Amino acid sequence: MITITLEHPVQEELALLHARHTEAMHADTPPESIHMLPADALAAPGILFYVMREEGRPIGMGALKRIDAGHAEIKSMHVLYELRGRGLARMLLGHLVTEARAAGYARLSLETGSQGSFAAARGLYLAAGFETCPPFEGYRLDPMSVYMTIAL
Numbered sequence: 001m002i003t004i005t006l007e008h009p010v011q012e013e014l015a016l017l018h019a020r021h022t023e024a025m026h027a028d029t030p031p032e033s034i035h036m037l038p039a040d041a042l043a044a045p046g047i048l049f050y051v052m053r054e055e056g057r058p059i060g061m062g063a064l065k066r067i068d069a070g071h072a073e074i075k076s077m078h079v080l081y082e083l084r085g086r087g088l089a090r091m092l093l094g095h096l097v098t099e100a101r102a103a104g105y106a107r108l109s110l111e112t113g114s115q116g117s118f119a120a121a122r123g124l125y126l127a128a129g130f131e132t133c134p135p136f137e138g139y140r141l142d143p144m145s146v147y148m149t150i151a152l
Contacts, residue, residue, distance in 0.1 A: 001055065004051070005051060006048060006049065007049060008043060008049065009039045009042035009043050009063070010039050010040055010042075014039065014051065014061065016058070017060070017061050021036065021076060021078040022036065024078070024117075027117060028117055029115065029144055033113075033142050035111050035145070036075070037063075037076055047063050047064065047066070048064045048099065049062075049076075050062050050063065050092070050096065052079070052088065052091070052092050059079060059088065060078060060079040060083075060088055060092050062074060062075075062077035062092050062095075063076050063077075064099060064105075064108075069104070071105060071106070071109065072100050072105045072107075073109050073111075074096055074108060074109070075110075077093065079092060089121075090124060090128070093124060096108075097150070097152070100152055106151065107150070107152060108150050108152055109133065109136050109147065109148065109149040109150075110125065110147070110148050110149075111139055111146070113144060115144065122148075126148075130148040131149060131150065133147050133148060135147050
């Protein structure tokens with residue numbers, strides 16, 4: 001059984017998820033182009049952090065970061081690579097979109113990589129209705145980044 005619940009991002013049992021996410025973000029992205037938040041930063045006010053579990057085991061995570069009353073950003077979305085191909089990322093993204101709507105946001109945006117290693121993520125977001133957009137809320141043009149948004 002798969003569950004997705006609001007949880008605190010700093011938990012020992014989430015260490016593997018955070019480590020894998022960090023490793024993936026650093027694999028082929030220069031440090032100045034990495035925009036991920038470490039676990040402790042995901043505990044900041046204005047961020048809702050969700051954990052996807054299968055039979056109680058953490059297998060995915062994602063966060064919504066408030067930009068303003070009508071706009072939020074998806075942060076740190078990750079599903080363990082050995083479990084990919086089962087629709088888990090699509091399920092997690094759907095949950096984040098639903099939660100953003102329920103919180104009253106009118107727009108949801110994200111930043112992802114432009115490299116080939118991020119092609120599946122970009123495809124997932126495009127299939128969900130996200131469109132490319134200019135940099136938002138503190139981001140700048142960066143050839144390593146793709147910015148995407150969806151009206152809710």
